[in-house]
Amino acid sequence: MPRFFRVVWESYKEVISLILILIISLLLISQNNNRGIKRFRLFAFSSIAGVSSMLNSIFPSGATRAENEQLRRRNAELMMQVSISREYEAKNIQLQGLLQLRDTISFPVAPAKVAFRSVTNSQTTIVLDKGTNDNVQEGYIVVDERGLLGIVSEVSASYSIVRSIKNTSVNPIVRERKSGYQGILHWTGESFIVTNIPKTADTRVNDTIITAATSSLVNFPLPIGKVSRVINPEQGYMTTIEIIPFANIERADYVFILMQKPLPNFTITR
Template sequence: MQQIVNFLIKYKNTLLFLFLFLLSVFFTIQSHSYHKSKFISSANFLTGGIYSWVNNIDMYFNLKEYNERLVDENKFLRENLAALSEKELDSVFLDTASYDAPYKFITAKVIANRYSRLDNFLLVNKGENDSVATDFGVITSRGIVGIVDETSNNYSRVISILNTNSAINVKLKKTNHFGTLKWNGKDPNIVQVEEIPRLAPVKKGDTIHTEGRSLIFPKGIPVGVVENYQLKNNQNYYDINVRLFNDMTNIGYVYLIKNNNQEEIKSLESNE
Protein backbone atom coordinates (compact mmCIF):
# COMPACT_ATOMS: atom_id res chain seq x y z
CA MET A 1 0.00 0.00 0.00
CA GLN A 2 2.83 2.37 0.87
CA GLN A 3 4.43 1.72 -2.52
CA ILE A 4 1.23 2.76 -4.27
CA VAL A 5 1.08 5.97 -2.23
CA ASN A 6 4.74 6.72 -3.01
CA PHE A 7 4.09 6.11 -6.72
CA LEU A 8 1.15 8.53 -6.73
CA ILE A 9 3.17 11.19 -4.93
CA LYS A 10 6.18 10.76 -7.24
CA TYR A 11 4.15 10.99 -10.48
CA LYS A 12 1.36 13.27 -9.30
CA ASN A 13 2.10 15.94 -11.92
CA THR A 14 2.11 13.43 -14.79
CA LEU A 15 -1.07 11.76 -13.58
CA LEU A 16 -2.79 15.14 -13.17
CA PHE A 17 -1.78 16.10 -16.72
CA LEU A 18 -3.15 12.84 -18.15
CA PHE A 19 -6.40 13.26 -16.23
CA LEU A 20 -6.92 16.83 -17.44
CA PHE A 21 -5.99 15.87 -21.00
CA LEU A 22 -8.51 13.01 -21.10
CA LEU A 23 -11.14 15.27 -19.55
CA SER A 24 -10.57 17.93 -22.20
CA VAL A 25 -10.81 15.31 -24.98
CA PHE A 26 -14.09 14.07 -23.50
CA PHE A 27 -15.65 17.54 -23.41
CA THR A 28 -14.43 18.28 -26.94
CA ILE A 29 -16.10 15.12 -28.27
CA GLN A 30 -19.34 15.82 -26.40
CA SER A 31 -19.62 19.43 -27.54
CA HIS A 32 -18.80 18.98 -31.26
CA SER A 33 -20.96 16.69 -33.39
CA TYR A 34 -18.20 16.17 -35.98
CA HIS A 35 -15.67 15.02 -33.39
CA LYS A 36 -18.31 12.88 -31.73
CA SER A 37 -19.22 11.10 -34.98
CA LYS A 38 -15.56 10.48 -35.79
CA PHE A 39 -14.95 9.09 -32.32
CA ILE A 40 -17.96 6.76 -32.52
CA SER A 41 -16.89 5.56 -35.96
CA SER A 42 -13.37 4.84 -34.69
CA ALA A 43 -14.74 3.09 -31.61
CA ASN A 44 -16.99 0.88 -33.74
CA PHE A 45 -14.05 -0.02 -35.97
CA LEU A 46 -11.92 -0.89 -32.92
CA THR A 47 -14.72 -2.86 -31.27
CA GLY A 48 -15.40 -4.76 -34.48
CA GLY A 49 -11.72 -5.62 -34.79
CA ILE A 50 -11.57 -6.92 -31.22
CA TYR A 51 -14.72 -9.00 -31.73
CA SER A 52 -13.24 -10.43 -34.94
CA TRP A 53 -10.00 -11.42 -33.18
CA VAL A 54 -11.82 -13.11 -30.30
CA ASN A 55 -14.25 -14.81 -32.67
CA ASN A 56 -11.45 -16.23 -34.82
CA ILE A 57 -10.17 -18.12 -31.77
CA ASP A 58 -13.66 -19.39 -30.94
CA MET A 59 -14.25 -20.45 -34.55
CA TYR A 60 -11.07 -22.53 -34.54
CA PHE A 61 -12.35 -24.67 -31.68
CA ASN A 62 -15.76 -25.11 -33.33
CA LEU A 63 -14.64 -26.08 -36.85
CA LYS A 64 -15.88 -29.65 -36.45
CA GLU A 65 -19.42 -28.52 -35.65
CA TYR A 66 -19.50 -25.98 -38.50
CA ASN A 67 -18.30 -28.64 -40.94
CA GLU A 68 -21.08 -30.94 -39.76
CA ARG A 69 -23.60 -28.18 -40.45
CA LEU A 70 -22.24 -27.78 -43.98
CA VAL A 71 -22.54 -31.52 -44.56
CA ASP A 72 -26.16 -31.42 -43.35
CA GLU A 73 -26.92 -28.49 -45.64
CA ASN A 74 -25.36 -30.21 -48.66
CA LYS A 75 -27.39 -33.32 -47.83
CA PHE A 76 -30.58 -31.24 -47.73
CA LEU A 77 -29.79 -29.58 -51.09
CA ARG A 78 -28.95 -32.89 -52.74
CA GLU A 79 -32.19 -34.46 -51.49
CA ASN A 80 -34.18 -31.57 -52.96
CA LEU A 81 -32.36 -31.86 -56.28
CA ALA A 82 -32.96 -35.60 -56.33
CA ALA A 83 -36.68 -34.99 -55.76
CA LEU A 84 -36.92 -33.04 -59.02
CA SER A 85 -37.80 -34.92 -62.17
CA GLU A 86 -35.25 -35.06 -64.97
CA LYS A 87 -37.31 -32.60 -67.02
CA GLU A 88 -37.56 -30.13 -64.12
CA LEU A 89 -33.84 -30.46 -63.44
CA ASP A 90 -32.96 -29.64 -67.06
CA SER A 91 -35.22 -26.60 -66.86
CA VAL A 92 -33.47 -25.39 -63.72
CA PHE A 93 -30.01 -25.54 -65.30
CA LEU A 94 -31.14 -23.99 -68.59
CA ASP A 95 -32.86 -21.07 -66.89
CA THR A 96 -30.09 -20.32 -64.41
CA ALA A 97 -28.01 -18.17 -66.77
CA SER A 98 -30.88 -15.92 -67.83
CA TYR A 99 -33.01 -16.02 -64.68
CA ASP A 100 -33.03 -12.86 -62.59
CA ALA A 101 -33.31 -14.29 -59.09
CA PRO A 102 -35.58 -12.35 -56.71
CA TYR A 103 -33.17 -12.85 -53.81
CA LYS A 104 -29.43 -12.42 -53.40
CA PHE A 105 -27.51 -14.26 -50.67
CA ILE A 106 -24.35 -12.93 -48.98
CA THR A 107 -22.35 -15.08 -46.59
CA ALA A 108 -21.07 -13.54 -43.34
CA LYS A 109 -19.49 -14.57 -40.06
CA VAL A 110 -21.02 -13.76 -36.69
CA ILE A 111 -18.40 -12.04 -34.54
CA ALA A 112 -20.63 -11.14 -31.58
CA ASN A 113 -23.85 -12.71 -30.37
CA ARG A 114 -25.96 -11.64 -27.40
CA TYR A 115 -28.78 -13.90 -26.28
CA SER A 116 -29.14 -13.42 -22.49
CA ARG A 117 -30.92 -10.06 -22.53
CA LEU A 118 -34.46 -9.00 -23.42
CA ASP A 119 -33.34 -7.15 -26.58
CA ASN A 120 -30.51 -9.06 -28.21
CA PHE A 121 -28.35 -8.31 -31.24
CA LEU A 122 -25.69 -9.99 -33.36
CA LEU A 123 -22.73 -8.41 -35.13
CA VAL A 124 -21.56 -9.78 -38.50
CA ASN A 125 -18.42 -9.03 -40.49
CA LYS A 126 -20.09 -7.70 -43.65
CA GLY A 127 -21.26 -4.13 -44.19
CA GLU A 128 -21.89 -1.41 -46.76
CA ASN A 129 -18.65 -2.22 -48.60
CA ASP A 130 -20.18 -5.65 -49.26
CA SER A 131 -23.51 -4.17 -50.47
CA VAL A 132 -25.27 -4.97 -47.19
CA ALA A 133 -28.10 -2.63 -46.16
CA THR A 134 -30.81 -2.43 -43.53
CA ASP A 135 -33.79 -4.78 -43.76
CA PHE A 136 -31.71 -7.68 -45.07
CA GLY A 137 -32.97 -10.98 -43.68
CA VAL A 138 -30.46 -13.16 -41.81
CA ILE A 139 -30.63 -16.97 -41.71
CA THR A 140 -28.48 -20.07 -41.31
CA SER A 141 -28.85 -23.42 -43.03
CA ARG A 142 -31.02 -24.43 -40.06
CA GLY A 143 -33.37 -21.50 -39.93
CA ILE A 144 -34.14 -17.85 -39.28
CA VAL A 145 -31.84 -15.59 -37.22
CA GLY A 146 -32.99 -11.96 -37.53
CA ILE A 147 -32.97 -8.76 -39.58
CA VAL A 148 -30.18 -6.25 -40.29
CA ASP A 149 -31.01 -2.91 -38.63
CA GLU A 150 -27.72 -0.96 -38.77
CA THR A 151 -24.66 -1.01 -41.03
CA SER A 152 -21.19 0.51 -41.15
CA ASN A 153 -18.52 0.11 -43.83
CA ASN A 154 -17.39 -3.33 -42.68
CA TYR A 155 -19.94 -4.56 -40.14
CA SER A 156 -23.68 -4.93 -39.66
CA ARG A 157 -25.86 -5.18 -36.58
CA VAL A 158 -28.68 -7.72 -36.64
CA ILE A 159 -31.83 -7.63 -34.54
CA SER A 160 -32.04 -11.18 -33.27
CA ILE A 161 -35.35 -13.04 -33.15
CA LEU A 162 -34.49 -13.14 -29.43
CA ASN A 163 -35.45 -9.49 -29.19
CA THR A 164 -38.75 -8.33 -27.71
CA ASN A 165 -39.03 -5.72 -30.50
CA SER A 166 -38.77 -8.34 -33.25
CA ALA A 167 -41.95 -9.32 -35.14
CA ILE A 168 -41.76 -11.60 -38.20
CA ASN A 169 -44.55 -13.09 -40.33
CA VAL A 170 -44.70 -16.89 -40.15
CA LYS A 171 -47.18 -19.67 -40.91
CA LEU A 172 -48.00 -23.28 -40.21
CA LYS A 173 -46.21 -25.32 -42.88
CA LYS A 174 -49.14 -27.64 -43.54
CA THR A 175 -51.79 -24.90 -43.84
CA ASN A 176 -52.10 -21.27 -44.90
CA HIS A 177 -52.78 -20.03 -41.37
CA PHE A 178 -50.26 -17.33 -40.54
CA GLY A 179 -49.28 -15.35 -37.47
CA THR A 180 -46.48 -13.28 -35.94
CA LEU A 181 -43.24 -14.61 -34.47
CA LYS A 182 -42.23 -12.87 -31.23
CA TRP A 183 -40.20 -13.61 -28.11
CA ASN A 184 -41.26 -13.24 -24.48
CA GLY A 185 -37.70 -12.77 -23.21
CA LYS A 186 -37.47 -16.05 -21.29
CA ASP A 187 -36.00 -19.17 -22.95
CA PRO A 188 -33.53 -18.55 -25.85
CA ASN A 189 -34.62 -21.86 -27.39
CA ILE A 190 -38.36 -21.09 -27.35
CA VAL A 191 -40.18 -18.29 -29.20
CA GLN A 192 -43.87 -17.51 -29.46
CA VAL A 193 -46.29 -17.34 -32.38
CA GLU A 194 -49.32 -15.10 -31.99
CA GLU A 195 -52.49 -14.54 -34.03
CA ILE A 196 -52.96 -18.10 -35.32
CA PRO A 197 -56.80 -18.39 -35.30
CA ARG A 198 -58.57 -21.03 -33.25
CA LEU A 199 -59.96 -22.73 -36.36
CA ALA A 200 -56.42 -23.69 -37.44
CA PRO A 201 -55.59 -27.40 -36.91
CA VAL A 202 -52.56 -26.88 -34.62
CA LYS A 203 -50.73 -29.93 -33.27
CA LYS A 204 -47.57 -30.48 -31.25
CA GLY A 205 -44.66 -31.07 -33.62
CA ASP A 206 -46.10 -28.96 -36.45
CA THR A 207 -43.45 -27.06 -38.41
CA ILE A 208 -43.39 -23.27 -38.51
CA HIS A 209 -41.70 -21.39 -41.35
CA THR A 210 -41.74 -17.95 -42.98
CA GLU A 211 -44.91 -17.26 -44.95
CA GLY A 212 -43.37 -15.14 -47.73
CA ARG A 213 -45.63 -12.10 -47.53
CA SER A 214 -42.96 -9.78 -46.13
CA LEU A 215 -40.35 -7.96 -48.21
CA ILE A 216 -37.51 -9.50 -46.19
CA PHE A 217 -37.68 -13.30 -46.07
CA PRO A 218 -38.54 -15.73 -48.87
CA LYS A 219 -41.33 -18.20 -48.28
CA GLY A 220 -40.42 -21.45 -46.55
CA ILE A 221 -37.43 -20.48 -44.36
CA PRO A 222 -37.63 -22.89 -41.39
CA VAL A 223 -38.24 -21.50 -37.90
CA GLY A 224 -39.01 -24.38 -35.55
CA VAL A 225 -41.64 -26.84 -34.35
CA VAL A 226 -44.64 -26.39 -32.07
CA GLU A 227 -43.51 -27.29 -28.55
CA ASN A 228 -46.91 -26.74 -26.94
CA TYR A 229 -49.97 -24.55 -27.36
CA GLN A 230 -52.98 -23.28 -25.45
CA LEU A 231 -56.43 -22.08 -26.40
CA LYS A 232 -58.69 -20.75 -23.68
CA ASN A 233 -62.46 -20.76 -24.09
CA ASN A 234 -62.67 -16.99 -24.49
CA GLN A 235 -59.72 -16.73 -26.90
CA ASN A 236 -59.90 -16.44 -30.68
CA TYR A 237 -56.17 -17.09 -31.17
CA TYR A 238 -53.73 -19.73 -29.95
CA ASP A 239 -50.84 -19.13 -27.55
CA ILE A 240 -48.11 -21.18 -29.24
CA ASN A 241 -44.59 -21.93 -28.05
CA VAL A 242 -42.14 -22.89 -30.81
CA ARG A 243 -38.81 -24.67 -30.31
CA LEU A 244 -36.28 -23.14 -32.70
CA PHE A 245 -34.33 -25.22 -35.20
CA ASN A 246 -31.39 -22.85 -34.69
CA ASP A 247 -29.31 -22.92 -31.54
CA MET A 248 -29.29 -19.16 -31.09
CA THR A 249 -26.53 -19.40 -28.49
CA ASN A 250 -24.09 -20.92 -30.99
CA ILE A 251 -24.18 -19.36 -34.46
CA GLY A 252 -21.07 -19.22 -36.62
CA TYR A 253 -21.85 -18.36 -40.24
CA VAL A 254 -25.02 -16.80 -41.65
CA TYR A 255 -26.60 -15.82 -44.96
CA LEU A 256 -27.74 -12.22 -45.49
CA ILE A 257 -30.74 -12.06 -47.82
CA LYS A 258 -31.45 -9.15 -50.15
CA ASN A 259 -34.85 -8.93 -51.83
CA ASN A 260 -33.96 -7.57 -55.29
CA ASN A 261 -37.56 -6.44 -55.83
CA GLN A 262 -37.98 -4.71 -52.48
CA GLU A 263 -37.62 -1.11 -53.69
CA GLU A 264 -40.00 -1.64 -56.61
CA ILE A 265 -42.64 -3.15 -54.30
CA LYS A 266 -42.19 -0.36 -51.75
CA SER A 267 -42.63 2.22 -54.50
CA LEU A 268 -45.91 0.69 -55.61
CA GLU A 269 -47.15 0.45 -52.03
CA SER A 270 -46.31 4.10 -51.36
CA ASN A 271 -48.30 5.12 -54.48
CA GLU A 272 -51.30 3.35 -53.03
Protein backbone atom coordinates in the same frame (compact mmCIF):
# COMPACT_ATOMS: atom_id res chain seq x y z
CA MET B 1 -30.37 32.98 -2.60
CA PRO B 2 -27.22 30.98 -3.53
CA ARG B 3 -27.12 29.79 0.08
CA PHE B 4 -30.69 28.54 -0.27
CA PHE B 5 -29.77 26.55 -3.37
CA ARG B 6 -26.70 25.19 -1.63
CA VAL B 7 -28.79 24.02 1.32
CA VAL B 8 -31.35 22.41 -1.02
CA TRP B 9 -28.56 20.73 -3.02
CA GLU B 10 -26.82 19.43 0.11
CA SER B 11 -30.10 18.06 1.45
CA TYR B 12 -31.47 16.54 -1.73
CA LYS B 13 -28.49 16.09 -4.04
CA GLU B 14 -29.16 12.38 -4.57
CA VAL B 15 -32.82 12.91 -5.44
CA ILE B 16 -31.99 15.86 -7.72
CA SER B 17 -29.27 13.86 -9.50
CA LEU B 18 -31.59 10.87 -9.89
CA ILE B 19 -34.37 13.02 -11.36
CA LEU B 20 -31.94 14.64 -13.81
CA ILE B 21 -30.59 11.24 -14.86
CA LEU B 22 -34.10 9.86 -15.32
CA ILE B 23 -35.05 12.86 -17.48
CA ILE B 24 -31.91 12.45 -19.60
CA SER B 25 -32.49 8.70 -19.99
CA LEU B 26 -36.13 9.24 -21.01
CA LEU B 27 -34.97 11.80 -23.58
CA LEU B 28 -32.43 9.29 -24.90
CA ILE B 29 -35.07 6.56 -25.08
CA SER B 30 -37.29 8.85 -27.14
CA GLN B 31 -34.36 9.57 -29.49
CA ASN B 32 -33.43 5.95 -30.23
CA ASN B 33 -34.38 6.24 -33.88
CA ASN B 34 -32.37 9.41 -34.27
CA ARG B 35 -29.78 9.06 -37.04
CA GLY B 36 -26.96 10.35 -34.86
CA ILE B 37 -27.70 7.87 -32.08
CA LYS B 38 -27.94 5.06 -34.61
CA ARG B 39 -24.53 5.99 -36.02
CA PHE B 40 -23.05 6.21 -32.54
CA ARG B 41 -24.43 2.78 -31.68
CA LEU B 42 -23.11 1.33 -34.94
CA PHE B 43 -19.67 2.77 -34.19
CA ALA B 44 -19.68 1.32 -30.66
CA PHE B 45 -20.88 -2.05 -31.87
CA SER B 46 -18.34 -2.17 -34.70
CA SER B 47 -15.53 -1.32 -32.27
CA ILE B 48 -16.55 -4.13 -29.92
CA ALA B 49 -16.83 -6.49 -32.88
CA GLY B 50 -13.34 -5.46 -34.01
CA VAL B 51 -11.90 -6.24 -30.58
CA SER B 52 -13.79 -9.52 -30.48
CA SER B 53 -12.50 -10.50 -33.94
CA MET B 54 -8.97 -9.67 -32.84
CA LEU B 55 -9.35 -11.93 -29.81
CA ASN B 56 -10.69 -14.70 -32.02
CA SER B 57 -7.79 -14.40 -34.44
CA ILE B 58 -5.34 -15.04 -31.59
CA PHE B 59 -6.58 -18.61 -31.45
CA PRO B 60 -5.64 -20.20 -34.79
CA SER B 61 -8.34 -22.07 -36.63
CA GLY B 62 -7.99 -25.59 -37.97
CA ALA B 63 -7.40 -26.45 -41.61
CA THR B 64 -10.97 -27.67 -41.88
CA ARG B 65 -12.44 -24.19 -41.53
CA ALA B 66 -12.67 -23.58 -45.29
CA GLU B 67 -14.27 -26.95 -45.87
CA ASN B 68 -16.67 -26.40 -43.00
CA GLU B 69 -17.66 -23.04 -44.42
CA GLN B 70 -18.33 -24.63 -47.81
CA LEU B 71 -20.43 -27.35 -46.22
CA ARG B 72 -22.37 -24.86 -44.15
CA ARG B 73 -23.08 -22.78 -47.26
CA ARG B 74 -24.32 -25.89 -49.02
CA ASN B 75 -26.45 -26.74 -45.99
CA ALA B 76 -28.03 -23.29 -45.99
CA GLU B 77 -28.74 -23.53 -49.72
CA LEU B 78 -30.25 -26.96 -49.28
CA MET B 79 -32.34 -25.79 -46.34
CA MET B 80 -33.80 -23.02 -48.50
CA GLN B 81 -34.29 -25.38 -51.42
CA VAL B 82 -36.06 -27.89 -49.19
CA SER B 83 -38.19 -25.13 -47.76
CA ILE B 84 -39.25 -23.81 -51.12
CA SER B 85 -39.64 -27.36 -52.45
CA ARG B 86 -42.13 -28.12 -49.71
CA GLU B 87 -44.02 -25.02 -50.63
CA TYR B 88 -44.19 -26.15 -54.24
CA GLU B 89 -45.09 -29.65 -53.13
CA ALA B 90 -48.10 -28.37 -51.19
CA LYS B 91 -49.19 -26.29 -54.16
CA ASN B 92 -48.63 -29.25 -56.43
CA ILE B 93 -51.01 -31.35 -54.41
CA GLN B 94 -53.55 -28.53 -54.39
CA LEU B 95 -53.35 -27.92 -58.12
CA GLN B 96 -53.12 -31.64 -58.93
CA GLY B 97 -49.74 -31.57 -60.51
CA LEU B 98 -50.24 -28.46 -62.57
CA LEU B 99 -47.27 -26.77 -61.07
CA GLN B 100 -43.81 -27.95 -61.97
CA LEU B 101 -40.98 -27.80 -59.54
CA ARG B 102 -37.76 -26.46 -60.86
CA ASP B 103 -34.85 -28.83 -60.32
CA THR B 104 -32.32 -26.31 -59.32
CA ILE B 105 -32.85 -23.04 -57.62
CA SER B 106 -29.96 -20.71 -56.97
CA PHE B 107 -30.00 -18.23 -54.15
CA PRO B 108 -27.71 -15.26 -53.79
CA VAL B 109 -26.27 -16.13 -50.38
CA ALA B 110 -23.09 -14.79 -48.84
CA PRO B 111 -21.35 -16.56 -45.98
CA ALA B 112 -20.52 -14.45 -42.95
CA LYS B 113 -18.79 -15.02 -39.66
CA VAL B 114 -20.24 -13.91 -36.34
CA ALA B 115 -17.76 -11.32 -35.09
CA PHE B 116 -19.57 -10.57 -31.87
CA ARG B 117 -22.75 -11.62 -30.17
CA SER B 118 -24.51 -9.68 -27.46
CA VAL B 119 -26.91 -11.75 -25.40
CA THR B 120 -29.09 -10.15 -22.77
CA ASN B 121 -32.22 -11.47 -21.13
CA SER B 122 -34.39 -9.49 -23.48
CA GLN B 123 -32.62 -9.88 -26.81
CA THR B 124 -29.76 -11.30 -28.82
CA THR B 125 -27.93 -9.08 -31.27
CA ILE B 126 -25.29 -10.40 -33.64
CA VAL B 127 -22.51 -8.55 -35.45
CA LEU B 128 -21.34 -10.08 -38.74
CA ASP B 129 -18.00 -9.47 -40.44
CA LYS B 130 -19.67 -8.30 -43.66
CA GLY B 131 -20.75 -4.75 -44.39
CA THR B 132 -21.43 -2.33 -47.21
CA ASN B 133 -18.03 -3.28 -48.72
CA ASP B 134 -19.57 -6.71 -49.37
CA ASN B 135 -22.83 -5.19 -50.66
CA VAL B 136 -24.77 -6.03 -47.53
CA GLN B 137 -27.75 -3.77 -47.00
CA GLU B 138 -30.19 -3.04 -44.23
CA GLY B 139 -33.09 -5.48 -44.31
CA TYR B 140 -31.21 -8.48 -45.68
CA ILE B 141 -32.27 -11.80 -44.21
CA VAL B 142 -29.79 -13.87 -42.19
CA VAL B 143 -30.11 -17.64 -41.86
CA ASP B 144 -28.08 -20.52 -40.52
CA GLU B 145 -28.28 -24.01 -41.92
CA ARG B 146 -31.43 -24.67 -39.89
CA GLY B 147 -33.61 -21.64 -40.41
CA LEU B 148 -34.22 -17.92 -40.01
CA LEU B 149 -31.83 -16.18 -37.64
CA GLY B 150 -32.60 -12.49 -38.02
CA ILE B 151 -32.60 -9.33 -40.09
CA VAL B 152 -29.73 -6.96 -40.83
CA SER B 153 -30.70 -3.76 -39.03
CA GLU B 154 -27.64 -1.53 -39.38
CA VAL B 155 -24.63 -1.70 -41.70
CA SER B 156 -21.18 -0.10 -41.55
CA ALA B 157 -18.37 -0.55 -44.06
CA SER B 158 -17.04 -3.79 -42.59
CA TYR B 159 -19.70 -4.94 -40.17
CA SER B 160 -23.44 -5.40 -40.02
CA ILE B 161 -25.67 -5.63 -36.99
CA VAL B 162 -28.27 -8.37 -37.11
CA ARG B 163 -31.37 -8.12 -35.01
CA SER B 164 -32.08 -11.76 -34.29
CA ILE B 165 -35.61 -13.15 -34.03
CA LYS B 166 -34.88 -13.16 -30.29
CA ASN B 167 -35.81 -9.50 -30.16
CA THR B 168 -39.11 -8.00 -29.09
CA SER B 169 -39.16 -5.68 -32.11
CA VAL B 170 -38.78 -8.44 -34.74
CA ASN B 171 -42.28 -9.73 -35.36
CA PRO B 172 -42.57 -11.38 -38.79
CA ILE B 173 -45.82 -12.84 -40.02
CA VAL B 174 -45.49 -16.61 -39.94
CA ARG B 175 -47.70 -19.48 -40.91
CA GLU B 176 -48.24 -23.09 -40.12
CA ARG B 177 -46.75 -25.06 -42.99
CA LYS B 178 -49.55 -27.56 -43.51
CA SER B 179 -52.67 -25.53 -42.91
CA GLY B 180 -51.32 -22.19 -44.09
CA TYR B 181 -52.97 -20.26 -41.27
CA GLN B 182 -51.03 -17.18 -40.35
CA GLY B 183 -49.99 -15.63 -37.06
CA ILE B 184 -47.44 -13.18 -35.68
CA LEU B 185 -44.17 -14.28 -34.13
CA HIS B 186 -43.16 -12.67 -30.82
CA TRP B 187 -40.18 -13.05 -28.53
CA THR B 188 -41.53 -12.49 -25.02
CA GLY B 189 -38.19 -12.43 -23.27
CA GLU B 190 -38.66 -16.03 -22.20
CA SER B 191 -40.05 -17.91 -25.16
CA PHE B 192 -41.19 -17.62 -28.75
CA ILE B 193 -44.93 -17.42 -29.22
CA VAL B 194 -47.13 -17.09 -32.27
CA THR B 195 -50.34 -15.18 -31.71
CA ASN B 196 -53.50 -14.55 -33.73
CA ILE B 197 -53.82 -18.02 -35.24
CA PRO B 198 -57.49 -18.82 -35.88
CA LYS B 199 -58.96 -21.60 -33.75
CA THR B 200 -59.91 -23.43 -36.96
CA ALA B 201 -56.23 -23.99 -37.74
CA ASP B 202 -56.09 -27.04 -35.43
CA THR B 203 -52.43 -26.50 -34.67
CA ARG B 204 -50.69 -29.41 -32.99
CA VAL B 205 -47.39 -30.00 -31.23
CA ASN B 206 -44.47 -30.58 -33.65
CA ASP B 207 -46.17 -28.72 -36.53
CA THR B 208 -43.67 -26.65 -38.47
CA ILE B 209 -43.87 -22.86 -38.54
CA ILE B 210 -42.40 -20.97 -41.48
CA THR B 211 -42.36 -17.34 -42.55
CA ALA B 212 -45.33 -16.15 -44.61
CA ALA B 213 -45.18 -14.55 -48.01
CA THR B 214 -47.24 -11.63 -46.68
CA SER B 215 -44.54 -10.66 -44.18
CA SER B 216 -42.77 -7.41 -44.96
CA LEU B 217 -39.74 -8.58 -42.98
CA VAL B 218 -39.24 -12.00 -44.58
CA ASN B 219 -41.46 -12.74 -47.58
CA PHE B 220 -39.71 -15.98 -48.35
CA PRO B 221 -40.72 -19.37 -46.88
CA LEU B 222 -38.01 -19.97 -44.30
CA PRO B 223 -38.30 -22.44 -41.43
CA ILE B 224 -38.74 -20.79 -38.04
CA GLY B 225 -39.42 -23.58 -35.57
CA LYS B 226 -41.62 -26.34 -34.27
CA VAL B 227 -44.72 -26.00 -32.13
CA SER B 228 -43.89 -27.07 -28.59
CA ARG B 229 -47.14 -26.14 -26.85
CA VAL B 230 -50.58 -24.79 -27.63
CA ILE B 231 -51.02 -22.18 -24.88
CA ASN B 232 -54.78 -21.61 -24.96
CA PRO B 233 -56.47 -24.59 -26.64
CA GLU B 234 -59.87 -23.86 -25.11
CA GLN B 235 -59.82 -20.11 -24.55
CA GLY B 236 -60.47 -17.11 -26.77
CA TYR B 237 -61.12 -16.78 -30.48
CA MET B 238 -57.48 -17.05 -31.49
CA THR B 239 -54.87 -19.64 -30.65
CA THR B 240 -51.51 -18.74 -29.16
CA ILE B 241 -48.74 -21.27 -29.56
CA GLU B 242 -45.25 -21.60 -28.20
CA ILE B 243 -42.49 -22.64 -30.58
CA ILE B 244 -38.89 -23.81 -30.36
CA PRO B 245 -36.76 -22.15 -33.05
CA PHE B 246 -34.69 -24.21 -35.46
CA ALA B 247 -31.88 -21.68 -35.77
CA ASN B 248 -29.10 -21.82 -33.23
CA ILE B 249 -29.24 -18.15 -32.26
CA GLU B 250 -26.84 -18.35 -29.31
CA ARG B 251 -24.27 -20.68 -30.84
CA ALA B 252 -24.13 -20.13 -34.61
CA ASP B 253 -20.63 -18.97 -35.58
CA TYR B 254 -21.12 -19.01 -39.32
CA VAL B 255 -24.26 -17.73 -40.97
CA PHE B 256 -25.52 -16.81 -44.42
CA ILE B 257 -26.89 -13.54 -45.65
CA LEU B 258 -29.61 -13.76 -48.25
CA MET B 259 -28.47 -10.96 -50.54
CA GLN B 260 -31.86 -9.59 -51.44
CA LYS B 261 -34.35 -7.36 -49.70
CA PRO B 262 -37.86 -8.60 -48.97
CA LEU B 263 -39.20 -5.36 -50.43
CA PRO B 264 -37.30 -2.75 -52.52
CA ASN B 265 -37.85 0.14 -50.08
CA PHE B 266 -37.60 -1.92 -46.94
CA THR B 267 -36.47 -0.23 -43.72
CA ILE B 268 -36.35 -1.66 -40.25
CA THR B 269 -37.38 0.43 -37.27
CA ARG B 270 -36.85 -0.12 -33.59
